[in-house]
Amino acid sequence: MTPRTPSGRRTPAYAAAARADRSRTFPPLPVRAGAGGLFAASWWGSAWLDALETTALDSARLARGRTYARDGHVDTINVTPGRVIATVRGSRPRPYSAEIRLRTLSDQEWDTLLDAIAAEPAQLTALLAKKLPSALADSEVRLLPGPGDLVPRCSCPDNGRPCKHAAALCFQVARLLDADPFVLLLMRGRGERELLDELSRRNTALTAREARAHTRPDTAPAPGGPGTGGPAPTAAGERDAADTAPRATPHQDAAAPEATGPGVLARAALADRPRPPLPPPMPLPAQPGRPPALPDGDGLPFDPDTLTFLAADAADRAHACLSATAPAHPGGARPARRSPFPDLPPWEDAVRLAATAHPTAGLTSATRALYRDLAAATGREPTDVARSVAAWRQGGPEGLTLLDTTWNPPAGDFDRARSALLAADLPALRPRHNHLTDPERGIQLRFGHDNRWYPYEAEPGTDDWWPTGPADPDPVGALTTLLAR
Numbered sequence: 001m002t003p004r005t006p007s008g009r010r011t012p013a014y015a016a017a018a019r020a021d022r023s024r025t026f027p028p029l030p031v032r033a034g035a036g037g038l039f040a041a042s043w044w045g046s047a048w049l050d051a052l053e054t055t056a057l058d059s060a061r062l063a064r065g066r067t068y069a070r071d072g073h074v075d076t077i078n079v080t081p082g083r084v085i086a087t088v089r090g091s092r093p094r095p096y097s098a099e100i101r102l103r104t105l106s107d108q109e110w111d112t113l114l115d116a117i118a119a120e121p122a123q124l125t126a127l128l129a130k131k132l133p134s135a136l137a138d139s140e141v142r143l144l145p146g147p148g149d150l151v152p153r154c155s156c157p158d159n160g161r162p163c164k165h166a167a168a169l170c171f172q173v174a175r176l177l178d179a180d181p182f183v184l185l186l187m188r189g190r191g192e193r194e195l196l197d198e199l200s201r202r203n204t205a206l207t208a209r210e211a212r213a214h215t216r217p218d219t220a221p222a223p224g225g226p227g228t229g230g231p232a233p234t235a236a237g238e239r240d241a242a243d244t245a246p247r248a249t250p251h252q253d254a255a256a257p258e259a260t261g262p263g264v265l266a267r268a269a270l271a272d273r274p275r276p277p278l279p280p281p282m283p284l285p286a287q288p289g290r291p292p293a294l295p296d297g298d299g300l301p302f303d304p305d306t307l308t309f310l311a312a313d314a315a316d317r318a319h320a321c322l323s324a325t326a327p328a329h330p331g332g333a334r335p336a337r338r339s340p341f342p343d344l345p346p347w348e349d350a351v352r353l354a355a356t357a358h359p360t361a362g363l364t365s366a367t368r369a370l371y372r373d374l375a376a377a378t379g380r381e382p383t384d385v386a387r388s389v390a391a392w393r394q395g396g397p398e399g400l401t402l403l404d405t406t407w408n409p410p411a412g413d414f415d416r417a418r419s420a421l422l423a424a425d426l427p428a429l430r431p432r433h434n435h436l437t438d439p440e441r442g443i444q445l446r447f448g449h450d451n452r453w454y455p456y457e458a459e460p461g462t463d464d465w466w467p468t469g470p471a472d473p474d475p476v477g478a479l480t481t482l483l484a485r
Helices: 012-021 043-055 059-070 107-119 121-128 164-179 182-187 192-215 235-244 250-255 304-325 346-357 365-378 382-404 413-423 475-483
Strands: 024-026 074-080 083-088 096-101 151-154 430-432 435-438 443-447 453-457
Touching: 012 192, 043 164, 059 164, 074 164, 074 182, 083 164, 096 164, 107 121, 107 192, 121 192, 151 164, 164 182, 182 192, 304 346, 304 365, 346 365, 346 382, 365 382, 382 453, 413 435, 413 443, 413 475, 443 475, 453 475
Parallel strands: none
Antiparallel strands: 024 074, 074 083, 083 096, 096 151, 430 435, 435 443, 443 453
8 A cells, every 4th residue: 555644645656766766777687698699589679679779870870780789789777768778889988878758648548557567467467477468569558669759869070870789779678678678668658667566456446346246235125124024113212222332432433444354464484494505605806896987977976087096996995905904825824905995085085085086097088087186186297197097006095105205224134235236237226215226227226115126217317216016025027027028
């Protein structure tokens, strides 16, 4: 029963649940193996594609859209009443936003359709089995789209109707319809939970009407009444019967509960039900996943690139958390890992975010734009941002510290490093603070507080040093790698 306020209006909780029920998001569908055969497996999925193909003005665009869909170019799909939207990856780095619109049913059409389903239990049974009854599709209210009903839109510059991106979305929607015809009903305006609740109410009302019609008593007069030939009751007898009959108080009349049949609490019925064991956890991937690129959009309240970076950072932190809690390798201790939630000042956290969002990205147009934005926000030059990002990738917080800070290491590993380099027949480097430098060759090693050596290079004769390559606990290995570049 729909929860309502005393005034008869639906409660805010129900309204919120209805809004959530009218929006469904589907993850990217897997790549479809094979190149032949029908794209849709069900007759209603094929009818959806027929509406697309009869409207299309260019069969070549349909063929390219079919290939895009088959190869997995369509990302997450969102379905709401009258609208299906998804991002579709084309030949450019940033995907396009494709959209399909379909007219929703009016309230009168929904009443007609729901009455038809409630009158035929077999139709509801088929829907619950994720099948669309042909009788329902051919009823007075047309569910499946016809020619011209599908309205495609896309953010790409192609003026085709539909373009290959919108066509690819249509092909993937056919696969969603194959799996669940309630997706079609949602596009027509109502969510699955909302429909099932309404059908439950209509079935209850229909059952009650049939029960009253079946159990209604005959209208034959009672013995002794008028027309039976028996003695008619006297006025005194009527008064005695009225006095001896039990009377219900007005409160009892107003508050008398409806009679309900015997039942069992759900928790009692399921208390002894055996529960299957939980599946084992999935193996941790070697690297965190990368979020899909967001399409361009006008009037958005956020920057798509910023949201992409934040999503990548969230994935990186989640991966670090799972890595820190993973069991140790057999026969070995759990490796030490940095905290996935470092307490860093804003500048260092901005560098960390830029360095870890795309850990293998080169100096592309997107990264240049990112460095310019960070430089403008922090009062630095884009070159300083790029250098700091390289230092973070080289050694994290310690690498960034060594970029601008020198220190005097105690006697020990730093002093023995020069002897080790000479013994390996490597160039002699001049010490200064924690640096070993050969300015003529433009090479330098910086000794960190973590006892690792950080290689740097610069143009010979200049003082413009850049982090180069990974840090190494062995100075010979660090310098050998640097000289091999």
